[in-house]
Amino acid sequence: MQGVWTPDQVRGAEQRLFARTPEPVVMRRAAYAVAGQCARALSDQTGGVAGRRVALLVGAGNNGGDALWAGAFLRRRGVGVTAVLLVPEKTHAAGLEGLRRAGGRAVPAEGANADTSGIGAEASDAVERADLVIDGIVGLSARGPLRPTAAELVRRVLVPIVAVDLPSGVDPMTGAVEGPAVTADLTVTFGGLKPCHVLGTGAVHSGEVTVAGIGITEELPAPEVSLLDAAEVGEEWPIPGPADDKYSTGVVGIAAGSATYPGAAVLATGAAVQATAGMVRYAGPAADDVRSRWPEVVATGSVGDAGRVQAWAVGPGIGLGASGREVLRFVLESGRPVCADADSITILSDDETTWDSRDPDAPLVLTPHAGEFARLAGEGPGMDRVAAAREVAARYDAFLLLKGNTTVIAAPDGRVLVNDARQAWPATAGSGDVLTGLIGALLATGIEPLRACGYAAHVHSLAAELAAHGATGDGPRSEAGAPIGASALLAAVPHAIRAVRDAALPS
Numbered sequence: 001m002q003g004v005w006t007p008d009q010v011r012g013a014e015q016r017l018f019a020r021t022p023e024p025v026v027m028r029r030a031a032y033a034v035a036g037q038c039a040r041a042l043s044d045q046t047g048g049v050a051g052r053r054v055a056l057l058v059g060a061g062n063n064g065g066d067a068l069w070a071g072a073f074l075r076r077r078g079v080g081v082t083a084v085l086l087v088p089e090k091t092h093a094a095g096l097e098g099l100r101r102a103g104g105r106a107v108p109a110e111g112a113n114a115d116t117s118g119i120g121a122e123a124s125d126a127v128e129r130a131d132l133v134i135d136g137i138v139g140l141s142a143r144g145p146l147r148p149t150a151a152e153l154v155r156r157v158l159v160p161i162v163a164v165d166l167p168s169g170v171d172p173m174t175g176a177v178e179g180p181a182v183t184a185d186l187t188v189t190f191g192g193l194k195p196c197h198v199l200g201t202g203a204v205h206s207g208e209v210t211v212a213g214i215g216i217t218e219e220l221p222a223p224e225v226s227l228l229d230a231a232e233v234g235e236e237w238p239i240p241g242p243a244d245d246k247y248s249t250g251v252v253g254i255a256a257g258s259a260t261y262p263g264a265a266v267l268a269t270g271a272a273v274q275a276t277a278g279m280v281r282y283a284g285p286a287a288d289d290v291r292s293r294w295p296e297v298v299a300t301g302s303v304g305d306a307g308r309v310q311a312w313a314v315g316p317g318i319g320l321g322a323s324g325r326e327v328l329r330f331v332l333e334s335g336r337p338v339c340a341d342a343d344s345i346t347i348l349s350d351d352e353t354t355w356d357s358r359d360p361d362a363p364l365v366l367t368p369h370a371g372e373f374a375r376l377a378g379e380g381p382g383m384d385r386v387a388a389a390r391e392v393a394a395r396y397d398a399f400l401l402l403k404g405n406t407t408v409i410a411a412p413d414g415r416v417l418v419n420d421a422r423q424a425w426p427a428t429a430g431s432g433d434v435l436t437g438l439i440g441a442l443l444a445t446g447i448e449p450l451r452a453c454g455y456a457a458h459v460h461s462l463a464a465e466l467a468a469h470g471a472t473g474d475g476p477r478s479e480a481g482a483p484i485g486a487s488a489l490l491a492a493v494p495h496a497i498r499a500v501r502d503a504a505l506p507s
């Protein structure tokens, strides 16, 4: 698992590091890493390093200091470096001195011969003639979007941008982008990933992210948030062993669908059928539809007749009426782990008494989208989706999977996993039903709920990606991709599982 640390955690680690290693040494290590990545980018893009031009956008703090020192290192490799100072009087003095000693120059952003936007002629020229721009406007201490002068300079950049620590204008803690912000091709960060690199829009603005150790990593506490990679999901994905049979690999019950919405039942059940080798039982009014699409499913008309299961997935398409409420009560009382989605979240939100049916010893997973989250929590998740998911998970003593481009999964004990879909192909009707079936099947195998949700979310978004790019058939993979429906996503689930399992093979 890859860790993600909050700005406060990183600052704490930085202070511990400074007790051993002087701050200027740490800053130069950071800057050296930035310079190395910039040299690589220049070389990839222009075929060389010496003789190329780099502009530094330098803000008022240490982030600007990093950029200035990186400029000094690049200058020593023959790069022409101009620093554009956004707040000249607050520029990092040692960094500026270092750049000048190395032969670089510095100009104020709002200097002489300013144009109508207030940008000085030299600053304008530096940005427009650069082969690469380094964003040292603001880092961990950022608040809010880019201020007007910085925003105007960034708007003029037509070449790749390397961001120092994080793309300026993105909120470090939440990844929120509420106005002008840098969109970096590459971000060089220090010690470990921060939330802005992996959450929502911030992840898009960060581009490729490289973590430079610089001595901080050893000082970091347990991460606030974790990310799963494909190999980890593949390694742990449950497959049958020689001693297994259809029961030992987990029997999941799916309580979904209705006469009006049989599709929800077919999608959730199909996902469970394909996720694991175990048995799938379906209970509900769509039994005929389910049987005809998935003959391997043992289907009955009601949850009471379903037989024994090791976990339940409940909710999609069950409706908000009396029968849906009865079904939900039945599975909550069963003592089995439950994944409650869609209508069951709405029922739990508007009828407090439903909670009384819950067996407090059985894990409960809730999988709301933003609207269902607002119903459940009384307000929407807001910008800090990690904090919101964590708070509601603790409040209900449940595992909370908050859907979206970045899916946030919080355990009641505060652990958080995130899955970044990287693209938005899963945003299609019925796609959540597929996710519910995947989670249910994984819970039935006995996988810990936080991980079950993480593995399911990972395979779900990968399946959407593979389907959208046509990577599941015999034809060539399309670079651009095309929209898909939930049926295509569902059909791609085995391809996604194979892909993560292949990623786990020793290389």
Ligand SMILES: NC(=O)C1=CN([C@@H]2O[C@H](COP(=O)(O)OP(=O)(O)OC[C@H]3O[C@@H](n4cnc5c(N)ncnc54)[C@H](OP(=O)(O)O)[C@@H]3O)[C@@H](O)[C@H]2O)[C@@H](O)CC1
Pocket: 010, 011, 014, 026, 027, 030, 059, 060, 061, 062, 063, 064, 065, 066, 137, 138, 139, 140, 141, 142, 143, 144, 145, 146, 147, 150, 164, 165, 166, 169, 190, 191, 216
């Ligand atoms: N931690 C580590 O491991 C290491 C950290 N290092 C580096 O230090 C960086 C943190 O530096 P830092 O704390 O000096 O502040 P930084 O982010 O440069 O901001 C400076 C000032 O900018 C302002 N400002 C705020 N918002 C703004 C906006 N939207 N647009 C424009 N300006 C804005 C605000 O001042 P204000 O104008 O509000 O008074 C703020 O105080 C970190 O990201 C990394 O690069 C490495 O050197 C070594 C290892």
Ligand SMILES: Nc1ncnc2c1ncn2[C@@H]1O[C@H](COP(=O)(O)OP(=O)(O)O)[C@@H](O)[C@H]1O
Pocket: 342, 369, 402, 403, 404, 405, 406, 407, 421, 423, 424, 425, 426, 427, 428, 429, 430, 431, 432, 433, 434, 435, 460
């Ligand atoms: N913009 C997006 N990018 C990536 N994934 C998304 C996006 N929007 C939604 N999703 C994913 O698609 C699924 C939608 O689930 P849900 O809203 O329950 O749909 P439905 O009820 O139609 O099945 C979730 O897994 C969610 O994380």
Ligand SMILES: [K+]
Pocket: 063, 135, 136, 137, 138, 139, 163, 164, 165, 166, 167, 168
């Ligand atoms: K930055």
